[in-house]
Amino acid sequence: MNATYTCNGLSYPATIRLxxxxxxxxxxxxxxxGTVLWQYASIRPSERASFFGYNDYPPQTLEVLDAVLTSQLHEALRNPANRFRASRFGPLAKLLAIVLVLFSLVYFLVVPWVSGLLASRFPYSYEKQLGEQVYRSMVQPSDIDKPATAAANRFFQALQFDSEHPxxxxxxxxxxxxxxxLPGGHIIVYQKLLRGLDSYDEFAALLAHEFVHVRNRHTLRSVFRQFGGTIFLSLLVGDAGAVSAVLLNNVNELKNLSYSRRLETEADMEGLQLLRQRGxxxxxxxxxFRFLQKESGAMQPSEWLSSHPDLSKRIGSIQRSGTCTEGNKDEQLHSLFLQLKTAE
Structure with a gap:
């Protein structure tokens, strides 16, 4: 191990390679x-030579413990194209390129379709049970801000989003x-995020976005995609309980689960439609999004280098949307938001 990786306040020993x-x-x-890939274009050196950040959300940092690797990484960031030269394409390389293209087509076209199909066929009773198991393993009673939780649920109920399940x-x-x-209807919100919100329509937008993830079973679909091989084989032999085991063994990944660009855009646009219906x-x-952009750093990675759409592009899509209206002040939501911000 030659480095320490930190994400969302959790640190792990790590081994890095360039x-x-x-x-x-x-x-x-x-x-x-588990393995994380940092694109060179998005790695951010810091004032301390051995510390590096990454321009993505959620914020991530890396401390390199090996002086030689630290020097090599700085060199790669200065001129990665000169450090790693592509080899000439021979017949074997062309064959490998074709295989990679076919694999990419399967991964980006077939796997999402199969993941969505499996998620749609997965019984809600199992999904709810699965979500409860993951929730209990992830959230301890002492971690819960009970007054804020009660206020947040009152706010959500006042939004009156039509939901088939609780x-x-x-x-x-x-x-x-x-x-x-989480699968089954849980939405987790951290205190620090709430403190950064200045108005009830920001909190409504956050809940609308996460609600669409819940309603459209995006978390389940993304989990099936990320751990698809194991889950598919489990369901094939009728072992639905193995799905719970897979998720419980990877519970920390659910805190930073990456949705596809399509699912994130779907959550944005359908969430925006919910807000429009509510005025x-x-x-x-x-x-x-501007608050999240500020928290993740001034520089944003290219959309194609991220598992999420670029925040600047998401802002542009919202502003260009034909459903984007100013709306009137909702006194009930404003009052409930103030209760949430002052809950103790």
């Missing part, structure tokens, strides 16, 4: 290994700017 595609970070966790908001303590949905201003989305 390759042509980027910096590979192999994490060594108690629940198993949705529950939980506000958790922690110096992390994050919110995410809430679209500026909530714009202000929310």
């Amino acid at each position: 390759e042509g595609k980027g910096l590979f970070i192999e994490l060594h966790r108690a629940d198993g290994a 949705v529950r908001i939980t506000v958790v303590k922690g110096d992390v700017v994050n919110a995410f949905a 809430i201003s679209c500026r909530g989305f714009v202000q929310l």
Whole structure:
């Protein structure tokens, strides 16, 4: 191990290696290994030579413990094209390129379709049970801000989003700017994110976005895509319980689960439609994304280098949307938001 990787306040020992595609970070966790890829174009050196940041959300940092690797990484950031030269294409390389293209087509076209199909056929009773198991393993009672949780649920109920199944908001303590949905109807919001919101329409936009993830089963679909091989084989032999085991063994990944660009855009646009139906201003989305943009750093990675759409492009899409209206002030939501901000 030659580095320490930190994301969302959690630190892991890691082994890094420099390759042509980027910096590979192999994490060594108690629940198993995992690998993170940092694109060179998005790595941000700091004032301390051995510390590096990454221009993506959620914020990530890396401390390199090996002086030689630190020097090599700085050299790669200065001129990665000269450090890693592509080899000439011979017949074998062309064949490999064709295989990679076919594999990419399968991964980006077939896998999402199969993931969506499996998620749509997965019984809601299993999904709810699965979500409860993951929630209990992830959120301890002492982590919950009970007054804020009660206020957040009152706010959500006042939004009157039409939902086939119950949705529950939980506000958790922690110096992390994050919110995410779990299978079965749980939405987790961190205190620090709430503190950064200035108006009720920002919180409404956040909940609308996460609610669409819940309603459209995006979390389940993304989980099936990320752990598709194991889950598919489990369902094939009728072992639905193995799905729970897969998720419980990878519970930390759910905090930073990356949705596809298509699912994130779907959550933005359908969430915006929900706000329009409720007469809430679209500026909530714009202000929310600007806050997240500020938290993740001034520079944003290219859309194609990220598993999420670029925040600047998401802001532009919201502003260009034909459903974007200013809306009138909702006194009920304004009052409930003030209760949430002052909950103790």
